[in-house]
Amino acid sequence: MLLAAQDPWIRWDWVQSHTQRITDATVQHIELTAIAVGLGFLLAVPIGLFAWRYRKGRGAVLSVAGALYTIPSLALFALLVPYTGLTFVTAEIGLVSYTLLILVRNIVVGLDGVPAEVRDAARGMGFRTGAQLLRVELPLALPVIMAGVRIATVTTIGLVTITALIGEGGLGQLILDGLVRDFRTPLVVGGVLSIALAILCDVGLGFLQRAITPWSHA
């Protein structure tokens, strides 16, 4: 603690001699996030469609999602550790569960938001169920689904920092390293970069959302 008083916020010589490590951590952070969001999305589409189409399944799917969502991430990772160890798999199972919950919820809510008149009109025009889903309902649900992707991505970036505790943490690893060694520079570098990455993705996906659904914004 006494050391901390003299420890500067950042030591550029450390940053310079550790650029490779910082780059690796950033790349790992992005990889962990991309896998979690990608896998979550692949799983969320069928589950979301099922929950939306079959009313009986929906209540169950949404309440399970809601209940799981209340579990703090560190606790969820910790519950998995005894079974899958301090590994990449543990990190990804936890991360995918959260992205899955967000995405399923947004897919169901997005599809629910399609006005009944639009659905009737599509049926009246002779759309089959599949074509109606692909060409009418999904495009109209897209803004909410995209919002889900955005929230899932940003949330995952934050959660990845926590997975450092179970051994696979991207930039979180730098933060943890700084904490353990009571050395501020890696901690500040990891913290600032993870915050910057989150903001960058939030803003970037916000633009993408507006670009691919130009009709949804005034």
Place this chain on the structure above:
Amino acid sequence: MNFLGEVARWFADPAHWQGANGIPTRLEEHVLMSLIATAVAALVALPIGLLLGHYGVGGAIAINISNIGRALPSFAILVLLVQLVGIGAIPAFIALVALAIPPIVTNSFVGMRDVDPELRDAARGLGFRESRTLLRVELPNAMPVVMAGIRTAGVQVVATATLAALVGWGGLGRYIVDGIANRNFVEVFAGAVLVALLAAAAEIGLAVLQYVLTPAGLRSRIKQERQAAVSIQAQAEPAR
């Protein structure tokens, strides 16, 4: 002996129910810290959100503050804030308060803005002063949304307080952090169960509070608000 049996034994061990690292002490720390942090955040955030909403100014700030708050990794924020203030209970407390403020500001603003303008006009027409309009007409109508913000903030605080074990504070997160450090997975699992239960209890407790504080005639709106909140992209809650 299987793993869950060992976890059950951990819970049954009287040694884990007493002393400074016992469950009652850690639970009390966690609950007190979360309660006080959420209450202080509400005291700071409610006047800001309610007044901005009442006068209809600063909307961009009120909405964006929670968008930004949502985007920021809470672990990074916690660690950096603690570096600013130092290790221990007070820095953890300050970080928790800072993380709880944005959702409360945004929801109280949105709740006030969404009050039917005719109600506001009617109150003015009846000769209500500004303060009375705000407290007696707008606030009760906005209550489901305002309380949804406090609920989000409260659950988030319970979750983030778990992380505070990493920056030298106690609470239930200690079992998880120390367990991982010592490769004692029974302790890790037990701690995770306790944290998950506390988070669920916080969610349910705040839902009850939301129900009780909402005027009887408006209670059917709580469910609607929760569904609506998901569909409005800006309001979907992040995981912690």
